[in-house]
Amino acid sequence: MTTPKIIAHRALTPGAIENARSSLARMESAGADLVEMDVRLSLDRRPFVTHDALLGRTTRGHGWIRLWPSFALRQVALRNAGDGERLATLRSMLESMPAGLQPALHVKDRGALRQVLRTVKRHGRPGKTWLWLEHPEDVYTATRRMPEIRCTLLRPAGWTLTARHAYFLDAQRSGAHGVSIPSGVITPDLVAHAHQHHLQVFSRVNNLTGLPQLVAAGTDGFITDDPRGMSNGLRELIGWADSSTPRSRP
16 A cells, blocks of 8 residues: 655644744654645745735734735744744745655745746755646646656646546646645545546545545545644554555655
């Protein structure tokens, strides 16, 4: 049985701060393989790691991130960061990434793709990096500019019976390596269909109740806010603890 990948959603695990540089050190020990991080641009088109278009929920700043220059964003404190940790640039996150982890960058601003690729090339490890993208054209651009990078094509409702063939075909044609599917609709048939197009299937899962069915269906990776809980759940389910073969990194 193939070992599913564990993707830490927004660099989260219990006790960690969302999309924070200080959270990276926790990820590998928590069992994560990939760390999903959200990328947006500043006013002067520098990529920063934050989920929301507005600063207020996760930082002590206010307003639209795209209206702040990078020199000012670097001074914006994260909420719930006792040591006064600041909003992180993509560069600083890539340079702080532990060797055993791979970044999975969800490019929230479509216009940020070129800057993200440039930053990955200069400060990251392209062959160990994933991009989460919402348009086939962007996947095509990314994989042509940086052939070693891997992409997941995102498409709301693309998994429905009438739409999934087009979704998988678009993903394959554009050069994507994966698709994202809601856990509640994953079946062995759906996963087999994706695999026929040479696509891995990722799914957001926090409730472990349905994990046996998802693993049995062949799901390739789980996006979770609790990578340690997911790791323990998978270990119990497929016997990692009893395996003589060490778990391999993707």
